[in-house]
Amino acid sequence: MKSDRIVEVNNLEVRFRLDNGVVVNAVKGVSFHITKGETLALVGESGSGKSVTAMTLMRLTEYAGAEITGGSMQLRKNNGQVVELRDQPSSVMQDIRGADISMIFQEPMTSLNPVLTIGSQISEAIIRHQHKRKKDAWKVALEMLQFVRVPEAEKRMKQYPHNLSGGMRQRAMIAMALCCRPSLMIADEPTTALDVTIQAQMLDLMKLLQKEIGMSVLFITHDMGVVAEIADRICVMLRGEIVEQGDVYEIFEKPTHPYTKALLAAVPRLGSMSDKDQPEKFPILKMRDTFELQRRQ
Numbered sequence: 001m002k003s004d005r006i007v008e009v010n011n012l013e014v015r016f017r018l019d020n021g022v023v024v025n026a027v028k029g030v031s032f033h034i035t036k037g038e039t040l041a042l043v044g045e046s047g048s049g050k051s052v053t054a055m056t057l058m059r060l061t062e063y064a065g066a067e068i069t070g071g072s073m074q075l076r077k078n079n080g081q082v083v084e085l086r087d088q089p090s091s092v093m094q095d096i097r098g099a100d101i102s103m104i105f106q107e108p109m110t111s112l113n114p115v116l117t118i119g120s121q122i123s124e125a126i127i128r129h130q131h132k133r134k135k136d137a138w139k140v141a142l143e144m145l146q147f148v149r150v151p152e153a154e155k156r157m158k159q160y161p162h163n164l165s166g167g168m169r170q171r172a173m174i175a176m177a178l179c180c181r182p183s184l185m186i187a188d189e190p191t192t193a194l195d196v197t198i199q200a201q202m203l204d205l206m207k208l209l210q211k212e213i214g215m216s217v218l219f220i221t222h223d224m225g226v227v228a229e230i231a232d233r234i235c236v237m238l239r240g241e242i243v244e245q246g247d248v249y250e251i252f253e254k255p256t257h258p259y260t261k262a263l264l265a266a267v268p269r270l271g272s273m274s275d276k277d278q279p280e281k282f283p284i285l286k287m288r289d290t291f292e293l294q295r296r297q
Helices: 050-057 088-100 118-130 134-147 153-157 166-178 196-213 224-230 247-252 258-265 284-297
Strands: 005-017 021-037 039-043 065-074 082-084 101-104 183-187 216-219 233-238 243-246
Touching: 005 050, 005 216, 021 039, 021 050, 021 065, 021 243, 039 050, 039 224, 050 065, 050 216, 088 101, 088 118, 088 216, 101 166, 118 134, 118 153, 118 166, 134 153, 134 166, 153 247, 166 196, 196 258, 216 224, 224 247, 233 247, 233 258, 243 247, 243 258
Parallel strands: 039 216, 039 233, 101 183, 183 216
Antiparallel strands: 005 021, 005 065, 065 082, 233 243
């Protein structure tokens, strides 16, 4: 793996075997890399395989019955050591998760423990990965909440998830994800559940924090507007495969794959239907039907 790369995935294959015996190939020969300090956006519609790819990097899909059937996933840890994630036992992966790779999810209310205070949950990660005493971990947790611009951080530390707004809960999740200064942060649709004003604030915050820490980000989304705002490079996924990847400016200016063109065309534009008498399908739906027909032929 090149010295400037944090993650390198080559020909990753992931499948699920359903209860009725049907095998679903969720990820098919996916390859990409992420360099230090870079944001790579993994984009596609629901079911394209982007979240499965990200969860496989964390080796979490195994708990959902998935099997990694091919490929490699290399990670450069904080100490500079390069490890093959496929080969690591569960005990080692538990150390890697949180310390070297962290993840924030779409809806923090389902990720945060409702019976523990925000301070307790952030402190728990610090105690687990940095081996600090409870008092010292609480201090670091407070600093992290302040770092992600949570107002009245001392008060928030003693509150429960339901006491916080959606934006504050997401900030708490980011604080938990960053508390060990990971090499890579995976953000799985982190702004989808937020209103547009808070969404913009969260994107600005993530860009600022990334610059301050120097970490790499794998950003998973279906929203091309968010991609334009935050990404350096883009990988477009369809049916478990990467159909196009490149620099964000190249993809937006000169997309080559029909699916990428359809994704960009699906972004709503004010006044685009002013000369139409009837509602129309989004271009992405028409293109998906064409793509499926071509595959069958």
